[in-house]
Amino acid sequence: MQKIKVFNTLTGKKETFVPLQGNKVSIYTCGPTVYDSSHLGHARMAIVWDVVQRYLRFAGYDVTFVRNITDVDDKIINKANALGVRPEQVARRYIFEFWRDMAALNVAPPDVEPRATEFLSQMIQFIEGLIAKGHAYAVDGDVYFDEASFENYGRLARKQLDELRSGAREQVLSQDELAKRKRHPADFALWKGVAEGQTGWQSPWGLGRPGWHIECSTMIKAALGETIDIHAGGEDLIFPHHENEIAQSEALHDKPLARYWLHNSFVNVNKEKMAKSLGNFKTIAEMLAVYSGDTIRLMMLQTHYRKPIDFSADALDSARQALTRLVRAAAFSIRPVSTAFAPYEFDAAEAAKFADDEVLAAFHDSFVTAMNNDFNAAEAVAHLFALSDKVMASEDVIRRAAWSDALREYAGLLGLTLADTRQELDAQTASRVMDAVVAIRQDARGRKDFALSDQIRDKLALAGVNVNDTKGGATWEKK
RNA sequence: GGCGGCAUAGCCAAGUGGUAAGGCAAGGGUCUGCAAAACCUUCACCCCCAGUUCAAAUCUGGGUGCCGCCUCCA
Structure with a gap:
């Protein structure tokens, strides 16, 4: 078993990864809220955790990878109202779009892909449990989490409850109604009551909708259990989303929600975060019209996942050029290219043959060493280039084919297909x-x-x- | 204001104590009718100052610049 080091946001340190139970690994990542097209920021998140998931399987772990779909949300409802359609129609459209984007980027589908709407009764039970334990309170159809009742609040984001107060109060001042209801300004909604006729579900507190954070806590519990190995997501989710998930789950279960919290950095545009609200985003579909999934993925993987990437056409052009060199080298492989949209499996039996070749044994060692160090794909990619140089320079046809096979196999571990499209004309x-x-x-x-x-x-x-x-x-x- | 992070060649970027991976671009060469590809080859004292150490891009302190979170957000 590989000794893998991961950077844990919870401790702020690199730690040796040890799963809770033997070689079983449970991973949960927060998936898309399906109210609009996904952009390159979402692509990065998907690619980063796809690679992590692939690498853990490669390393011999029995991985269960769960990525949810948030299909209950004010933004979905607002969009549906604006378009005059039902919220489910909006959700369905963008779920299909998301799947299409993921397939084009060769992001393997998760083992389980729960949707919030399938877990309403479990969410309600979860909230009832929190009320029963004194961690939540109902007010006029709403239910709020009582942060003062959870002493570890703020541990993940390194924030003190009293530090939050000043910021939160300004929010609350503009929302008098909320201020009256909440015991503490920073208390967050588990359940939001809605008027008759609006989108909602029946609950002990009347018609309403779940809060944003409760769905993840509930789906993690349903799909993976009370404590999971890895919870991953974008770094903007650390606070409040992940902090609140921890509060809810740990208040109810009295045990850690996740042993390792991993967060990826952003895609920036002119050093500013790419975001819907800033209007500076490029959708995945837009970019796929110009660049291949492999090109986008290579561009993403040449920067470590915890460092921001400044998006530019230059970066993508550069990646496209670089990819061509890998593709040329991989073309000596006799192995078939797999672009199937299916769960990733590393061909261990095939890879075992590589160990007999000293070049490949050395390549394997350096590749694995890089990936074991907090999934340093940028360094691993450098080793792919080194191997492709050897392929190109070799005149031994047999060994060249073997090296090229390995190149394709290990590139596949990073989700790169190296599909040779050089002679496919659009x-x-x-x-x-x-x-x-x-x-x-x-x-x-x-x-x-x-x-x-x-x-x-x-x-x-x-x-x-x-x-x-x-x-x-x-x-x-x-x- | 509080908390967290980043600063490495023309551009991107890896590297947490022993004297700088990789990609793009650029120059020289081999090959070639020309070109491309391929192969060989050239290209950095790591933001500034002070300190610790036999030894620092890597550790400590200070400075400067930039970013993220604290509100929906991958």
Whole structure:
């Protein structure tokens, strides 16, 4: 078993990863709120935890990876109201879009993908449990978590409850109604009452909707249990989202929610966080129209996951260029390219063969050493380039193929397909190529070189394209 | 204001005590009708100041600049 070090936000240190039970590893990450298209920031999050999940399986762990879908949310409801459709329709549309984006980025689907709407009764039970233990209180159809009743509040984000007070009070002043209801300004909603006719569910406190944080606590419990190994997400979720999850779950269960808290940094634009609210985002679909999933992934992985990435076309162009070199080297592999949208599995039997080759044994060691150090994919990628150099420089056909196989296998561990698309023409390129051929033929005709122009037309016909000479010039069409 | 983080070549970036991975770009060379690819090759005293140490990009203190969280947010 590999000795993997991970940076734990809870302690602020790198720690040796030890699962709770043997080699079983439970991971939960907060998935998308499906009210709009996903942008590159979401792509980074998905890619980072996809790689972690893949690497842990590679390292021999029996991983259960859970990523939820938040399909109950004010933003979804607002959008549905604006469009005059039902909230489920908004959610469904963006769930499909999210899945499509993930597939294009070769992000393996999670083992379990719970949706908030499937867990309403469990959430209500969870809240009832908190009230019974004196950690929550109901007021006029709302239920709030009583932060003063949970002494560890603020431990993850390193915040003191009294420090929060000043900031929170300003919020509350503008919301008099809330101020009257809450015991402490920083208390957060577990359940929010809504008026008849609005989107909501029946509960002991009347019609209402769950608060944002309770769904994750509830789904973690349902899918993985009361204590999980790894809880991961974007660093902006540390506070208040993850802090509140801890408060809810630990207040109810009296045991740690997660042993390791891992957080990824952002994608920035001009050194500012890419965010919906700032309007500086690029959607995944927009970028996929220009760059391949592999290119986007390589760009993301060349920076360590806890460091911000400044987004730029330059960075993507650079990654595309670099990727081409890996693809060329991987093309010597005789192994099939797998781009199936399926849970990742490392081919251990195949990899065992690599150990007989000293070049590959050394490569394996350096790759694993890099990844064991808090998933340093940037360094691991550097080793891929070193291996691809060896492939390209080798004249031993047998070894070259073996090295290329390994390149593809380990790249796959990082989620890179290295699919060779160098000779796949998109419609636009094909059209330009035809224009070029037709122009050359026109030149030949201009010189009355009919032997050449007829040869071009015949060969194109064999290739499935008819050229038609008209008064306005030559046109072409597929047969 | 409180808390946390970052500062490495033209650009991006890894590296937590022993004298700087990798990618992009650029220059030289081999090959080549030309070009591309490939191969060989060149390119950094690590923001500033002080300190600890035989030894610091790496540790400590101070400074400067930038970012994130404290409100929805990956």
